[in-house]
Amino acid sequence: MSTIKNLVFTLFFISGFIIFSNQLKAQVPDDIIQSLKSGDSKKFSAYFNQNIELVVLENDNVYSKAQAEQIINKFFSTNTPESFDIIHESSAEGAHLVIGNLVTNKGNFRVYIFLRKNAGKDYIFQLRIGESEEQ
Numbered sequence: 001m002s003t004i005k006n007l008v009f010t011l012f013f014i015s016g017f018i019i020f021s022n023q024l025k026a027q028v029p030d031d032i033i034q035s036l037k038s039g040d041s042k043k044f045s046a047y048f049n050q051n052i053e054l055v056v057l058e059n060d061n062v063y064s065k066a067q068a069e070q071i072i073n074k075f076f077s078t079n080t081p082e083s084f085d086i087i088h089e090s091s092a093e094g095a096h097l098v099i100g101n102l103v104t105n106k107g108n109f110r111v112y113i114f115l116r117k118n119a120g121k122d123y124i125f126q127l128r129i130g131e132s133e134e135q
Contacts, residue, residue, distance in 0.1 A: 045069035
C-alpha cells in the first residue's frame, strides 16, 4: 500500500509541476511575441506602460507610450523582423522577464522585456533592443 501512495504522490507532484510550469510560460501574452515576429509596432505598443524605459540602439531614455511607439515603429521599418525566439523567461512576484533573439533583415538583436501586471493586465515597463553578438 505504501508503494501505491508513493506512486500517487509522485504522479500528483509531477502533474502539479507541469501545470505550474505551463502557467509561468503563459504569463507573456502571445500578442507580444507575435508582434515582435511580425514587426507590428501598434500591437506591440498596446502593452507599453504609460511611461516606459526604452533602450533601442541610440535611443536611451524614459519615454511616453506614444513616443516609444514611434521609436519602435521606426526600428521595425528599418529592421524588418524575420523571426523572434525566446531564450530565457523568469517570473517573480507579478513581474516577468523575457530575453529573446530578434532576427531582422539588417542583423540580429537581443531583446529584453520587463513586464509587470497592473489591474490584471501585463504592461511593458522596460524594453531593451541591442545588437546581438550572434551575427
